[in-house]
Each structure stands twice: as structure tokens, then as C-alpha cells.
Amino acid sequence: MNRTTALTLLKAALTVAFLYFGLRKLLSYHVDVAIYEAIGFGQFPRYITGSVEVLGAALLWRRGAEGFAGLLLLATMIIGLSALLIWVGPPYWHMLLLMAGSATVAMAHREQVVRLIR
DSSP: OOHHHHHHHHHHHHHHHHHHHHHHHHTTOHHHHHHHHHHTSOSHHHHHHHHHHHHHHHHTTSTTOHHHHHHHHHHHHHHHHHHIIIIIOSOOHHHHHHHHHHHHHHHHTHHHHHHHHO
């Protein structure tokens, strides 16, 4: 399998995962509502996080925006994992996998990220 095919498969898997978790938050799935209730900041951050996840999943397929999408999703997972570790607790293994995948996409498109920074 070549690099392009592997990256396309990774982006497809990330898209499915982020659409799943993002739409769960936006559609008020009871588990997600309970998690955000346990964190204690109300439900508003749930809508922001869900929107960012869905937007990031879409941007993974926008030519020229893949690196930004990887960074956006990586930042979202870092903040989410921090919140879970501080206020809620396990399970968080899926977030580690999503972080690794998002970081891989960002690194694969690092020239886009560098252009964004400059």
C-alpha cells in the first residue's frame, strides 16, 4: 500500500469517527449530555465541540485544508482528553487513537500548516 492510499484510508476512518462523535453531541445523545454535565460547564461546549468535529471531518476532504483540519481535530482531542482526565475519567482510549490519526494527517500536510503560520 502506498503513502497516498494509506493517507486516504486514514482520512476516511477519521471522517467516520468525527462525524459519529460530532453528530452524537449535536443530536444530544444521552451519554454525551451526561459527560458535559459531569464536566460542569453546561451544554454549550457540547455544541461547539460537535460543530468543530463535523467541520473538521469535512475539511479533511477540502484540498489545501487537510493540514488545518488535522490541527483543528488534534487540538479538539487534546482539549477533550484534558477535560476527561481532569473531571470525568476513563474511557479515553478512542481519543488517543483520534489524536494519533489527526496528528498523522497534520504531519502529512505540514507544508499547508507552515503556510498557515507564515
